[in-house]
Amino acid sequence: MRKAYRIQLCLTAALLAGCLAGCGGSEKTSAPVKEEAQIAAETPTATPKPTATITPTPMPEPVKYQTEDKKMILYLPDKSWENVSDQDGIRLFESEGKGNITILHGTKEELEDFIIPDSEKAVGQFYKENGIGKRDYEVQKYVNNSIGDVGIYRYTVRFEEAAGFEYVYSVNYVVTAGSEIFSVSGTVQQDDVALLEQITNAVESLQICETDATAAEQTEDGHEESNEKDGGTSEDFQENPQFVEP
Structure with missing residues (x-):
């Protein structure tokens, strides 16, 4: 019985370690997303240049x-x-x-x-x-x-x-x-x-x-x-x- 109990404890510990490792991995991958979002927010939006209006040359008066x-x-x-x-x-x-x-x-x-x-x-x-x-x-x-x-x-x-x-x-x-x-x-x-x-x-x-x-x-x-x-x-x-x- 003690041997089975020890095996169960080992399995529980292994599962807990896996969950902690998975959470740690998700924190590491989420950090760059936050940085990219922050950079995008700080980058100013380019203002479109005004289009030049071409005035037609008036025809001479007959x-x-x-x-x-x-x-x-x-x-x-x-x-x-x-x-x-x-x-x-x-x-x-x-x-x-x-x-x-x-x-x-x-x-x-x-x-x-x-x-x-x-x-x-x-x-x-x-x-x-x-x-x-x-x-x-x-x-x-x-x-x-x-x-x-x-x-x-x-x-x-x-x-x-x-x-x-x-x-x-x-x-x-x-x-x-x-x-x-x-x-x-x-x-x-x-x-x-x-x-x-x-x-x-x-x-x-x-x-x-x-x-x-x-x-x-x-x-x-x-x-x-x-x-x-x-x-x-x-x-x-x-x-x-x-x-x-x-």
């Missing part, structure tokens, strides 16, 4: 130009554009380092060499007659918005660098009304999208206040008469955005 005969209005890109020539129905504006804008007005008889760009093929014919080959340019945009007897044509050409021209783009807007031709063209000297947009907006801002046909319809007392030949009055022209009241 400058209104009206021809002396009060027939046309055009909005030039900004004040840097100067009228350097005004003769024989041709008005030329230039801005150093940017390009030029030309306004051409006349009858089809007066401008007999003018090729009306009523198709992309006609555009190619114009350049061909001016000694410019197909490899020297690319028609990037062509739009025909003609309405009835009024022709409205827009096209943009980009010239190849190898062609050696002084300009990169040519923007064109042509309106034909009866026997008259109204043409605005602009050249862009830089490969600059913003500058191209400015000159395009200027070229296409053309407003025609009066044509020979609408002037003929005016009576001495200022009333308009219907023209049976073309079946309309100046009000018909005013429906198109390029025609405005004087």
Whole structure:
């Protein structure tokens, strides 16, 4: 009996020692967790840097130009554009380092060499007659918005660098009304999208206040008469955005 009692005491002591050892081990492993939590609490949270607000560059204010005969209005890109020539129905504006804008007005008889760009093929014919080959340019945009007897044509050409021209783009807007031709063209000297947009907006801002046909319809007392030949009055022209009241 004493031998069995001693064995039981030994087993009890061994179990107690194991429990104490296990508790001691858990204390040792819990200490690093407390230290890590303390370090995390003491580490300051990084403050996010404020995002810089980019203010867009404002577009320059267009400058209104009206021809002396009060027939046309055009909005030039900004004040840097100067009228350097005004003769024989041709008005030329230039801005150093940017390009030029030309306004051409006349009858089809007066401008007999003018090729009306009523198709992309006609555009190619114009350049061909001016000694410019197909490899020297690319028609990037062509739009025909003609309405009835009024022709409205827009096209943009980009010239190849190898062609050696002084300009990169040519923007064109042509309106034909009866026997008259109204043409605005602009050249862009830089490969600059913003500058191209400015000159395009200027070229296409053309407003025609009066044509020979609408002037003929005016009576001495200022009333308009219907023209049976073309079946309309100046009000018909005013429906198109390029025609405005004087």
